[in-house]
Amino acid sequence: MHIHDLIGIGFGPSNIALAITLDEKQQQGSRTDFFFIERQPGFAWHANMMLDNAHMQISFLKDLATLRNPSSHFTFINYLHQKRRLQDFINLKTFFPSRHEFNDYLAWAAGHFDDRCAYGEEVFEILPEQHAGQVTHLRVRTRNPQGVVRERAARNLVVSVGGTPNIPECFRALENDKRIFHSNSYLSTIAQRENARKIAVVGAGQSASEIFMDLHHRFPDSRVDLIMRGRSIKPSDDSPFVNEIFNTDFTDFVFSRPAPERSALIEEFWHTNYAAPDLVLIEQIFNVLYQQKVTGNLRHRFLRRHEVAAAHAAPDGIRLTLRDLNTATEYAVAYDAIVLATGYTHDRHRILLGALAPYLGDFTVNREYRIQSTPDFQPAIFLQGACESSHGLSDTLLSVTAVRTDEIGQTLLDVIHQSLAQRMRTQYAPLPISEAL
Numbered sequence: 001m002h003i004h005d006l007i008g009i010g011f012g013p014s015n016i017a018l019a020i021t022l023d024e025k026q027q028q029g030s031r032t033d034f035f036f037i038e039r040q041p042g043f044a045w046h047a048n049m050m051l052d053n054a055h056m057q058i059s060f061l062k063d064l065a066t067l068r069n070p071s072s073h074f075t076f077i078n079y080l081h082q083k084r085r086l087q088d089f090i091n092l093k094t095f096f097p098s099r100h101e102f103n104d105y106l107a108w109a110a111g112h113f114d115d116r117c118a119y120g121e122e123v124f125e126i127l128p129e130q131h132a133g134q135v136t137h138l139r140v141r142t143r144n145p146q147g148v149v150r151e152r153a154a155r156n157l158v159v160s161v162g163g164t165p166n167i168p169e170c171f172r173a174l175e176n177d178k179r180i181f182h183s184n185s186y187l188s189t190i191a192q193r194e195n196a197r198k199i200a201v202v203g204a205g206q207s208a209s210e211i212f213m214d215l216h217h218r219f220p221d222s223r224v225d226l227i228m229r230g231r232s233i234k235p236s237d238d239s240p241f242v243n244e245i246f247n248t249d250f251t252d253f254v255f256s257r258p259a260p261e262r263s264a265l266i267e268e269f270w271h272t273n274y275a276a277p278d279l280v281l282i283e284q285i286f287n288v289l290y291q292q293k294v295t296g297n298l299r300h301r302f303l304r305r306h307e308v309a310a311a312h313a314a315p316d317g318i319r320l321t322l323r324d325l326n327t328a329t330e331y332a333v334a335y336d337a338i339v340l341a342t343g344y345t346h347d348r349h350r351i352l353l354g355a356l357a358p359y360l361g362d363f364t365v366n367r368e369y370r371i372q373s374t375p376d377f378q379p380a381i382f383l384q385g386a387c388e389s390s391h392g393l394s395d396t397l398l399s400v401t402a403v404r405t406d407e408i409g410q411t412l413l414d415v416i417h418q419s420l421a422q423r424m425r426t427q428y429a430p431l432p433i434s435e436a437l
């Protein structure tokens with residue numbers, strides 16, 4: 001079986017940026033045989049949250065390449081130029097393109113690597129391949145929607161699989177009930193729930209807010225309860241000094257701190273990224289609720305300081321037991337549909353790399369995002385988007401993507417060269433005298 005220098009799992013922004021970095025390094029003379037595997041049938045960026053008025057929450061200058069190489073072919077500005085929209089975009093006077101446009105930019109960039117990516121295959125297992133007591137490379141096993149299993153081999157791996165929908169404990173037993181779904185599948189599922197009249201949205205972040213507004217317009221006869229533990233919806237703080245935590249050199253600072261200090265930093269700035277919608281969106285929601293007071297048609301409710309204590313499925317609806325945290329009282333409400341805008345976890349690599357766990361310990365990464373391994377394990381495995389606790393809040397976002405892929409790319413090239421030199425030494429080592437005779 002052919003052995004690739006690198007297989008990247010997932011072909012979202014993180015690995016597209018890596019493909020670009022490696023491609024540009026290749027143009028400077030280094031040869032790398034890299035390949036990516038993506039489970040979606042084609043490129044799509046959070047397709048189920050591609051809502052009509054959604055905008056980027058980050059400057060377009062933090063695209064796939066600019067911070068690493070502003071003269072790259074793959075900058076957002078060059079994409080606009082190629083699409084003949086650069087001047088029109090300038091006239092928009094914004095740093096924050098629509099999510100539709102950014103998705104189109106990412107798809108344009110991904111399209112340059114169609115011969116280096118297998119779409120429609122999900123990696124489900126990675127196995128160690130041993131030679132003379134050493135794990136020398138990895139067997140990457142995929143399955144397509146028809147159940148066909150395929151195997152490829154790689155000397156190194158980059159795992160960039162994004163987040164896994166976070167389902168709160170009280171909903172886990174009802175995961176197969178189509179009336180409850182995560183924001184991750186919002187658009188494809190809500191289209192099948194046209195008759196839903198009473199809908200709950202659980203969450204306090206950008207997705208919860210966007211979905212509340214979408215439901216308000218999508219189903220004019222619906223009644224929507226927005227349920228959150230917090231007392232108010234707080235806006236994301238993107239003021240300049242706070243935004244410095246997303247600068248690339250802040251990653252060095254976070255990584256250099258002892259673990260308790262890193263945790264304190266993440267806690268201090270948690271609201272820059274989590275449970276923090278854009279101010280404009282918060283104002284839109286406030287306006288909707290205010291207009292209800294004017295008309296007296298109290299269609300939607302803002303259930304602040306509430307948490308879901310229990311959820312039960314009945315034929316005529318999902319019954320939620322809601323706990324009012326102000327009064328410590330509980331009451332029940334039935335809903336036709338429940339949207340869980342409850343965020344994501346970023347630990348799927350632990351399952352994917354499960355068979356390698358004996359070599360990888362507790363999956364600790366170094367500054368270059370490489371998982372530390374035992375001495376008998378040669379492959380380098382890198383993580384993108386799963387290192388928030390060690391590298392800071394920018395890790396799951398686009399903020400440092402371009403620069404991070406340079407750090408990973410350079411380390412990878414060093415590993416590849418070392419491993420090549422090692423293989424050459426083994427191949428051409430002088431034979432022992434007895435064998436030479």
Ligand SMILES: Cc1cc2nc3c(=O)[nH]c(=O)nc-3n(C[C@H](O)[C@H](O)[C@H](O)COP(=O)(O)OP(=O)(O)OC[C@H]3O[C@@H](n4cnc5c(N)ncnc54)[C@H](O)[C@@H]3O)c2cc1C
Binds near residue numbers: 009040056123397
């Ligand atoms: C709705 C939404 C809006 C966002 N907006 C912003 C924003 O404006 N600014 C910002 O900085 N961040 C934003 N984010 C954060 C987001 O995580 C990053 O923008 C970005 O998507 C991270 O890229 P990634 O490649 O690491 O992960 P992803 O984009 O999640 O890509 C991972 C890819 O891996 C694939 N995959 C997963 N498992 C497997 C497997 N086993 N085998 C093969 N393929 C697999 C997935 O299908 C996916 O394509 C947003 C997130 C969401 C959910």
